[in-house]
Every structure is written in C-alpha cells, then in structure tokens.
Amino acid sequence: MRIVIAEDDPLLREGLALLLRAESLDVVATTENPDSFLEAVDTHAPDVAIVDVRMPPTHTDEGIKAAVEARHRRPDLAVLVLSAYVEQAFATDLLAGGAVRLGYLLKERVGRVEQFLDALHRVAGGGTAIDPEVVAQLLTRTRPDTALERLTARERDVLALMAEGLGNTAIAERLFVTEGAVHKHIRSIFAKLDLAPTDRADRRVTAVLRYLENTQRRP
Amino acid sequence: MPANQPETAAPARTGRRGVRTRVRDLVDALEHLVGGFGTALLAFAALLWLTVVALGCLAGLGRLLAPSAPRVVRSIADRERARLSRWGPEIIGPAAPPPTHLRAALGDPDGRREVRWLFVHGTLGLLLSITGVALLVYTVQDITFVLWWRWLPTDEPNTPTVVSWTVQDDSGALVVALIGVALGVLFVVFGPGMVRLQAWPGRRLLAPSGEVDLSLRVAQLSATRAAALDAHATELRRIERSLHDGTQNRLVAVTVLLGASRRALARDPSSADEMLERAQQAAEQALAELRTVVRGILPPVLADRGLAGALAGLAADSGVECEVDVDVPGRCAASVEATTYFVVAEALTNIAKHSRAHHATVTVRRRGQDLSLRIQDDGIGGADEHEGSGITGIRRRVEAHDGRLALTSPPGGPTTLQVELPCGL
Numbered sequence: 150m151r152i153v154i155a156e157d158d159p160l161l162r163e164g165l166a167l168l169l170r171a172e173s174l175d176v177v178a179t180t181e182n183p184d185s186f187l188e189a190v191d192t193h194a195p196d197v198a199i200v201d202v203r204m205p206p207t208h209t210d211e212g213i214k215a216a217v218e219a220r221h222r223r224p225d226l227a228v229l230v231l232s233a234y235v236e237q238a239f240a241t242d243l244l245a246g247g248a249v250r251l252g253y254l255l256k257e258r259v260g261r262v263e264q265f266l267d268a269l270h271r272v273a274g275g276g277t278a279i280d281p282e283v284v285a286q287l288l289t290r291t292r293p294d295t296a297l298e299r300l301t302a303r304e305r306d307v308l309a310l311m312a313e314g315l316g317n318t319a320i321a322e323r324l325f326v327t328e329g330a331v332h333k334h335i336r337s338i339f340a341k342l343d344l345a346p347t348d349r350a351d352r353r354v355t356a357v358l359r360y361l362e363n364t365q366r367r368p
Numbered sequence: 369m370p371a372n373q374p375e376t377a378a379p380a381r382t383g384r385r386g387v388r389t390r391v392r393d394l395v396d397a398l399e400h401l402v403g404g405f406g407t408a409l410l411a412f413a414a415l416l417w418l419t420v421v422a423l424g425c426l427a428g429l430g431r432l433l434a435p436s437a438p439r440v441v442r443s444i445a446d447r448e449r450a451r452l453s454r455w456g457p458e459i460i461g462p463a464a465p466p467p468t469h470l471r472a473a474l475g476d477p478d479g480r481r482e483v484r485w486l487f488v489h490g491t492l493g494l495l496l497s498i499t500g501v502a503l504l505v506y507t508v509q510d511i512t513f514v515l516w517w518r519w520l521p522t523d524e525p526n527t528p529t530v531v532s533w534t535v536q537d538d539s540g541a542l543v544v545a546l547i548g549v550a551l552g553v554l555f556v557v558f559g560p561g562m563v564r565l566q567a568w569p570g571r572r573l574l575a576p577s578g579e580v581d582l583s584l585r586v587a588q589l590s591a592t593r594a595a596a597l598d599a600h601a602t603e604l605r606r607i608e609r610s611l612h613d614g615t616q617n618r619l620v621a622v623t624v625l626l627g628a629s630r631r632a633l634a635r636d637p638s639s640a641d642e643m644l645e646r647a648q649q650a651a652e653q654a655l656a657e658l659r660t661v662v663r664g665i666l667p668p669v670l671a672d673r674g675l676a677g678a679l680a681g682l683a684a685d686s687g688v689e690c691e692v693d694v695d696v697p698g699r700c701a702a703s704v705e706a707t708t709y710f711v712v713a714e715a716l717t718n719i720a721k722h723s724r725a726h727h728a729t730v731t732v733r734r735r736g737q738d739l740s741l742r743i744q745d746d747g748i749g750g751a752d753e754h755e756g757s758g759i760t761g762i763r764r765r766v767e768a769h770d771g772r773l774a775l776t777s778p779p780g781g782p783t784t785l786q787v788e789l790p791c792g793l
Binding site for chain 2: 165203257
C-alpha cells in the first residue's frame with residue numbers, strides 16, 4: 150500500500166510516518182501543505198492519502214479542499230482525512246461525492262493503532278471510515294419525532310457502527326454477537342427506517358448517513 | 369462626547385500665565401468670529417436662494433427648484449456643525465439624508481430647525497461677525513493712525529473711521545489712538561461674549577433634539593460594542609487555533625507515538641525505547657505550548673504587578689540589556705495590557721535571537737485614545753516580517769485589537785517596532 154501524508158505539524162507528520170513504516174507500510178511522501186500534497190499525488194500515484202484538515206495558509210478547511218481536489222484528479226485514490234475536531238459540515242462536504250474509499254477520523258484515533266490500521270485498510274479496500282464522534286453528533290441531533298425512536302437500543306448500536314462504515318463481520322466482533330444476529334438487526338433497521346435493504350457496506354453508509362442528515366433538527 | 373468637552377482654562381496661577389490665557393482667548397475669539405463670518409455669509413446666501421426658490425414656487429417653477437433647497441440648507445448646517453464641533457461638544461447631524469420632496473422637507477423637524485438656524489445665523493450671526501471683525505480692524509487702524517496720518521493725501525479730509533472730526537496735528541492723532549485703545553478694550557470685553565452669542569443658535573438648533581440624540585447614542589454604542597465583541601471573537605479564535613494546532617497536535621503526537629511504542633514492544637522491545645523517548649519529548653512540548661497559550665490569554669503577572677511591573681520583569685529576563693519606560697495614567701482594558709505584554713515579550717525574544725543588539729528600549733505612552741508602544745534596539749537591522757520572525761504573530765495579535773503596527777529596520781539598524789493599540793474611551 151503506497152501512502153502520501155499531508156500534515157503541517159512536523160512532529161505529528163514524522164510520528165505518523167514512523168508508525169506506518171513500523172507496520173511495513175510504504176510511505177512514499179510526507180508533505181506539509183496542500184500544494185506539495187497535490188504535487189506528490191501526481192508524481193507518486195499513491196493508493197491512500199492521509200490528509201490533515203487544517204493546513205496553511207488559513208488553517209481552516211484547506212485539507213478538505215485538497216482531498217476533494219485530489220479525488221477529482223485521481224478518482225480511485227483512497228483518502229483518509231484527520232481532524233483535530235469533527236465537524237459534521239466537513240463530513241457532508243467530503244461525502245458529497247459518495248462514501249467509497251473515504252475516511253474521516255479524529256486525529257487521536259491514530260493512537261489506537263489497530264483500529265486506525267483497520268480503518269486505513271478498510272478505506273484503501275473501497276470502504277468507508279467515519280469517526281464515531283460524527284455519528285454520535287448525527288444521532289443526538291435528530292428530531293425527536295423520527296422513526297429512529299422506534300429502534301431498540303441494540304439496533305441503534307448497530308446503526309451507529311454501520312454509519313461508521315463497518316461491515317457485518319466487524320460489527321459482530323465489536324458487539325460480541327454472531328453475524329446472523331447482526332444481519333437480522335440490519336434488516337429490522339432498514340424496515341423501520343423505510344430504506345432499501347443492501348448488503349454493500351458503502352451504499353449502506355451513504356444511505357444511513359443521508360437518512361441521519363435528513364432527520365436533523367433545524368437550527 | 370466627554371472627550372471633546374471644551375477645556376476650561378485652569379485658574380491662572382501667575383500674572384503671566386493669566387495674560388497668556390487672555391491672549392489665547394482673544395485669538396480664539398477672533399478665529400471663531402472669522403469662521404462664523406464664513407458660515408454666516410453662506411447662510412445669508414442660502415437665505416437669498418430660499419427667497420428665489422419661494423418666488424420660483426409662486427411662478428410655477430417649484431418642481432424644478434424646490435429639491436435643491438433642503439440640500440443647500442443641510443450642507444451649510446453641516447459646515448457649521450463641523451465648525452462648532454471643533455471647539456466645543458461634538459454636534460451630530462441627522463443620520464438620514466435631507467428629504468428631496470418639498471412636502472417631506474416641510475414636515476421634517478430637523479429640517480425646520482435647520483431653517484430657523486439659517487434665519488438667525490444669516491442675519492444676526494452675520495451682523496455679529498461683521499461688528500466683531502470691524503471692531504478689531506478699527507482698533508488697529510485707529511491705534512496706528514498716529515504713525516501714518518501725515519502721508520494721507522491732503523485733498524481728502526483726514527478722518528479715520530469712528531471719528532467725526534478732521535485730524536490736523538499729532539495731538540489730534542493721539543486722541544484717535546486713544547479711541548483705538550478704547551475700541552480694543554471693547555473687543556477684549558465683549559469679543560468672547562459675541563462669539564458665544566453667535567454660536568448659541570447653532571448649538572441649540574443644529575444639535576439633534578433630545579429623543580434623536582438618545583437614539584444616535586444608542587446606535588453609536590451598539591457600533592462600538594459590536595467592534596469590541598468582534599475583537600473578542602478574534603481573540604478567542606486565536607486561542608482556539610493555538611490550542612488546536614499547537615497543544616492538541618503535540619498531544620496527538622504523544623498518543624500516536626505511544627500507540628506505536630506498544631506495537632513495537634510486542635514486536636521488538638529494543639526499538640520501543642526510542643519511540644517512548646520521542647513521546648516524552650512531545651508531551652513536554654505540549655506542556656510548554658500550553659504555558660505559552662495561557663500566558664498569551666492573560667499573563668498572571670499583569671494582574672499582580674500592573675503593566676509597568678510586568679514589562680520591567682520581561683526586561684529583566686531579556687537576553688539583552690533593556691530599558692523600560694512606561695508612563696500611562698491609570699489602567700487600560702485587560703486585553704489591551706495583555707496584548708502590550710505579549711508584543712513586548714515577543715519583540716524582546718526576537719531582538720535577543722536575531723538582532724545582535726546590545727541595548728533595547730521599550731517606551732509605552734498614552735496618546736489620546738491609543739496606547740502607543742515603541743520598541744527599539746541598536747542591532748544589525750534588516751528584520752523582515754516575511755522571514756518567519758515573530759512579527760507575523762505580533763501583527764495578528766495587534767490587528768485583532770484594531771491596532772496598527774509599523775516596523776522600520778534598515779540594514780545596519782536600528783530596528784524600531786511601533787504599535788498603536790486603541791484602548792477605548
């Protein structure tokens with residue numbers, strides 16, 4: 150797996166590279182601003198890009214813009230966006246073009262190396278990785294009168310993990326249940342929320358996230 | 369506006385001081401009479417124009433001429449407002465532009481007050497100005513008459529102004545000079561009163577009526593309050609940024625390195641130590657940055673020792689010999705003092721790092737509404753804001769307070785950093 154890192158903080162950039170190289174992953178370039186990142190994407194043709202949201206010059210959403218632009222140049226590039234804090238608006242911008250090969254995680258998730266590597270592999274393999282925090286924000290901000298109310302507690306857990314981008318096997322592992330049970334929960338959720346059932350994880354993520362977004366309380 | 373209140377002359381302590389204030393009052397009176405003469409002439413001309421417009425309306429040209437009238441009146445009234453505001457309480461004009469429609473103009477209370485002022489100032493005010501200026505001209509003419517009456521053409525009767533007889537000899541001219549002195553005394557006694565009398569209609573009629581005055585005050589206060597809140601928001605954003613991009617990044621690096629160390633421990637314990645070492649360094653950096661952020665919000669030393677004491681402390685810790693001169697009456701807003709402290713701290717760090725200076729001076733003064741801060745060193749100069757020095761941070765901080773920053777640093781030195789920070793009323 151060929152990886153390009155875009156992170157303006159030198160310590161974090163080197164730390165990330167160190168961690169990934171120790172896992173025998175191929176970090177082909179580390180860059181510190183959006184321009185050199187896009188250049189590296191052009192020259193090194195990486196499989197995955199790990200991008201910080203806040204980068205020079207204004208330290209606002211340059212990373213999101215650079216990620217969107219990189220995807221525009223190379224549609225099969227997997228992008229994992231790291232952020233100091235999660236903002237649903239960023240997630241919405243990022244997911245506007247679909248959730249395939251896309252990740253959006255809080256920076257500190259990197260420290261839980263196994264889960265981070267899992268998310269990285271999932272994104273590189275065509276899946277999605279959405280930070281639990283984003284999903285939690287979406288879940289707490291839903292209108293009280295939606296069909297979500299009719300879900301059982303366990304079904305809500307499954308829904309949250311689906312929204313994060315986990316597949317059935319991973320969900321079963323996290324919740325310590327069998328895959329069959331997960332499958333049953335998912336069918337029940339889709340029926341209650343009136344969504345077309347699908348087993349493909351990426352479509353499922355998009356459907357669930359879109360559903361959650363549509364049920365947000367209007368400010 | 370409290371800041372623009374006319375300064376009442378301090379009671380004269382010595383005779384000389386009293387004479388000096390007297391002379392200054394007289395020169396002021398003359399200046400105001402001449403200035404008033406200008407607006408009174410304009411007011412008189414406007415009165416003539418209003419008459420023309422009124423006649424024009426009777427002749428059926430109202431639609432053509434009428435719209436100009438309120439604009440003419442307003443522009444002259446504004447001129448008088450500006451003139452009076454220069455030497456007395458500020459007079460704020462109506463915010464709305466003058467109505468262009470005749471009917472609306474007649475119904476506009478501000479407009480009606482302006483027209484009333486125009487009548488008084490264009491007649492009585494003009495008369496007062498002419499009298500005052502003439503009085504002074506005659507004073508000078510009569511007092512000096514004794515010097516030049518001989519050279520007057522003899523075929524004309526040698527009669528100076530205000531004198532009804534013909535002067536034949538030096539003693540007659542001396543009498544004229546005495547009359548001149550009397551006229552001068554008249555001006556000294558009545559001049560300032562005439563000035564006040566002339567300004568009175570303007571101060572009364574051109575100032576907004578009570579209700580309007582209050583709403584203008586509210587509008588002005590809202591604007592300054594919004595600006596203050598804006599500065600506050602900018603400040604919060606700066607703190608948020610330094611926490612997210614500095615401290616938090618360090619801590620994330622700690623977790624990343626710790627995570628990597630744990631993996632390494634399982635695989636090859638000898639390589640884990642290096643990572644743990646890095647993690648510890650990152651944690652220490654996080655602590656250092658946190659200290660900087662906290663100090664940047666509000667240095668505790670400011671509350672304990674005030675601005676002068678805090679800056680003296682900075683100077684003592686500085687790498688170069690530093691002289692601090694703070695002369696600021698009272699205390700400024702906490703955020704202004706904090707910014708001043710930050711600017712000095714950053715500037716002294718810069719000087720110690722880059723300038724090779726032996727000596728630096730820090731001067732802080734209050735200039736009207738601004739706190740003026742000047743930091744100078746005798747180093748090599750050539751400081752460039754764009755070469756990653758701390759100047760960018762200083763500028764950001766200063767601009768958050770709506771302040772100004774100027775850096776002059778010619779090659780060879782000296783380097784001067786001049787900062788002005790508004791401290792509010």
